[in-house]
Each structure stands twice: as structure tokens, then as C-alpha cells.
Amino acid sequence: MSRTPSELLSTLNFTEYEEQALETLLMLGQTTAPDLSEATGIPKARIYGVLDSLADDGYIKVIPGRPKQYQPKAPAEILDRAIEAHRQEFETYRYELEGVREDFVDAFQPMYESASEEVTPTEELFYVVDVGEPSEEETRQLYRTADGQIDIITKSLEYLDAVEPTLASALDDGCEIRILFLHPRHLSADNEAVQQEIVDSLTGRYPAVEIRFSNGLLPWRGTIIDPSMDYDTGAAIVLVEEKDIPLHKRQAAVTENGSFVAGLERYFELLWTHESTTPDSLEESD
Template identity: 30%
Template structure:
């Protein structure tokens, strides 16, 4: 990266041009006198002390007192990590403030749904879903599209994948222990592609474009838990349940604990192991909405197009646990953790 580009990026982080020049100069020279910094950087002598003092306040420079006084650059990794942490904290605080302002007027979470234009942008969003997922990724897409996600899928060994596609054979890069593969059963009346990460992000689109229309390709991007829950339900009941499992999960080889936010993913995984299974469930009591954590064993499950729940034996009692939005069960499960 050219020095001009570095200066431009440092200015975006809140440094002035002179501060950027001084810090870059110190990285080149190491601990230096103010006069040396002036000579190397071109910063006017009348300004250099103010610039260095400002850099010290911002955490970029340490002052080594003595005769002469020396200025030492703080390790860039330390500086940038601190800026990153503060920036993320500020963003989270802004997000919370904005949502609170929205709820005061509308009384609900701000729905986040966008239209994405361009095929390359859609691929980038699909990669982002996989890259940021913490628990599970659900994919229903033609193999032609699936191949474009190869590198991101191979990289994630720490989450569960449930992938439906028009497989002819299973490629080596999809043979990992944490991947469930199903050969699509069709459902031509509702053919669509989905890439869903936890309940945080979902990407949806129809038929893939021909080359000459790639820039006119549109997809839909959602960050709305209520909508994503519906996507998840359709993914399982319309697509996976009407497809053929061609590669099961290798449950025994996966490091534990395993965590999920979708109860249908949990039950799909349980089908590849034996019950009872030690587990922890974090959620809320359906009647009172009080937080509850169950630490016990999953002893059975129920799975139909209309209903999905597990029975957890904990604290000398059996609890019926459903997914988010449950109202027939005892507990609305928000997170499911398999401990063994």
C-alpha cells in the first residue's frame, strides 16, 4: 500500500495529515527526537510538538522522558486493535440507541430487508452469511452456485451445514464431518435458493442468471428474525423433508459442545445419533416469559411439518421444549447445546 493511501486511511480513523505523517515517520525511524521527525517528515518545526502531543493523547505515541526527549511509536497492532474495539462498541451503542428510537414510535424491532442488485454482490453476501454464522448455515441452491462458496464452506469446521442441491456426486470439499448433504427432491412450484445463517441473516433468490444478465440479477437480503424463522421453517418442511439425505453428519467425530438456534436443525442432527443425549437449553418459559436454563438430557423428539420439539429431562421433571415462537410447549428454546 502506498504511503498516500495509508495517510488517507489514518485520516478516516481521526488523525490529521501531520499526525499521520508523524506516526508513519516514527514507524520508520523508531524512537526519535522531534527534530529528527521534522527533518524526515517535512512537518514544520513550529507544529511538530503539538502534533506529537496529540498523538500521545490518542494512544499512538509514547513519550520517553530524558534529555533529549524521545518519541516512540506504539505497536500498530495494539493501537489498531484498541481503535477497532472502541469503534465496534460505538457502533453497538448507536445501534441500540437507533432501535430504541424506532421502538418508541413503532413498538417493534426495525425490519431490515434489502434488494441486492448484481450477481457478484449476491455471491459476496452469501459468503458473508457463511463467514459470520456462529452455529449453523442452511443452504438450498443449485450446485452451480454452491461451487462459488467452496472456499468459505471449507474454512468453517466449527459450525453445522445443512446443504440441499442437485448433486450428481459428492465432491471431496463437501465431505467434512460437520456437513449434512441432501439431493433435492425438486419442489418445482417453489424453486428458490436460500442461504440462511443462524437467525441473523438470510439471502433469497430465484433462477441463476445467464452471463449477459448478471448485472441485472436481483436477490433479497434479510436481517429480520421473524422473517428468517419462516425461511427456516420452509427450508426444512418444503425442501429438506422432500429431499434425499446422501451424506449424513459424522456426529461422533465432531468436537463438543455443539450449539444451535433452530430446533429443526437440532432434531436433524439428533437423527444421526442416539438418545438420551446430554444437553443444555437456554430459553424462556412459555407462560411467564421468564428466562430459564435446562441442564439435563434430551430423551425424545417430535418432528412434523407443523410441530418440532424435544423432551428434556432436567431437575427431576420432563420439559417440552419448542423453538422460537413456541406456544404449545413448556419452554421456548432460544439456544440448544449438545454437550456430548
């Protein structure tokens, strides 16, 4: 297991006291509020409110008696309840947004149309985002909207943790995914170790993902989805390799221009077909 129990519970967005209480209950199985307060350090003045909140949300059971006992639900039930809670939150949020849709469009559409009249050809071709969380969110959005094909060019896919759930979802939805890594001979020892760990993780968890290694250096990296040689579909995010510029100062280009995406895909196909090595061949050369 790569994550600690506390890290796993933190993904469910509990308060600090709720997380401490639930984790301890899962270890103890069943206990009273005073005993749980002593075990966790949660003040006695707060423990009943924390337990009532967990019980009201369906994460624990309250067993009547003198004193009352508290027992956690099974881990799978806890996850199911968290999913349902967030689904309800989302539905409420969606309903609220739908309620303002007409007013929102009426207010902003004229502004948008007026500003769009001044868009330059470059802006129509692509827009830029900062590298880091902004570029990772754009990448996740590409995975979400992909209908059938995702091609990735990367050094090591070191951002896998940030995009893996969305990538896995795209795979479950039937997308074909190909990843072209930089050949390890072009990497430092540290980066080669990172790449090897990520490749091992991908091949172990997602055997349907195709992997190859580019023989030469890669001038850019990024993601291409649903390219078409008819130039009418597709989108991509591209980051040009700039060794002298710190990563936090770099920007990535995002495009939905079908012709530009088709050009990127031609480059990918040439490398994939003629200038790359399979994982098996890589192991043989080692």
C-alpha cells in the first residue's frame, strides 16, 4: 500500500477531528465517546459533536446504551457514502447553476461576442496556460473529452499522480491510449529511475496502454486526443522543451485547431512507427 491510512482518509474531505475519530474507530472497532476522546486527543467538549456529524452522514453506527457505543461502517460502505454525499452536493450545485443559466448567458454573451470580434489568428490557433496545476487540469480535461484516442509524448510522465484517475476513467470508457516515452539513455540516473517506476506502474495497472520509447530526443511533449486527417476534430496540449527556463516559468499551448492537431499526430505517428523502441526490445538491449 503506497498511502498511509491518514492519507487515504484525507481524500474524503473530513474535518481534522472527523478524520482522527473515524481512523481510530476503524482500528478499535467499537468504543464510547470518552474513550475515543482519550485515544485521539479530541477535546471532550467536541467529541460528541464530531461523532454525531459522522453518524448523521452515515459513516458510523450509534449503538444505544449507557453509555452509547460508536461503531464504524465497513470501509466499502464508507466510500459508497462519501461518493453519494458528493454526488448530492454536485447535483445541488448543478441545479443552482441551471437556475442562473439564462441570466448568465444574457449578461455575458454580448461581451463575449464583442471581444471575439477582435481575436487574432494566433489566438484562434491556440491559447497558453502555465505549467503545473493549470496545464495538468487542461490535460485532465482532454482525457475527459476524448472519444476514442489519446496519444501522449513525455519524458517520464512524472505528473502521473495528478492525472491518473482521469486517465484510468478514459481507459474504462474505451479510449485507446499510447504513450511515447523518451528513451532512458537520454535521461539522468535519477530521471531514469523515476521513469522506470512509472512505466512499471502503468504496465502493472493498465496493460491495455501501449508504451514505446523514442530513440531520439523529443523537442516537445504533450497530449493529443481524437486527431483526424480530415482536420475537423481533435485537441492537444503541447509543451516545448526549454532547458534554460525553469519549469515554473514555462507555458503550454492548448489547441482545438484540427489542422494543427493533425500535424502533431503525424509527428507522433512517424516517431511511433519508425523511431521508437518497444519495452521488450529495451530490456533486450540492457
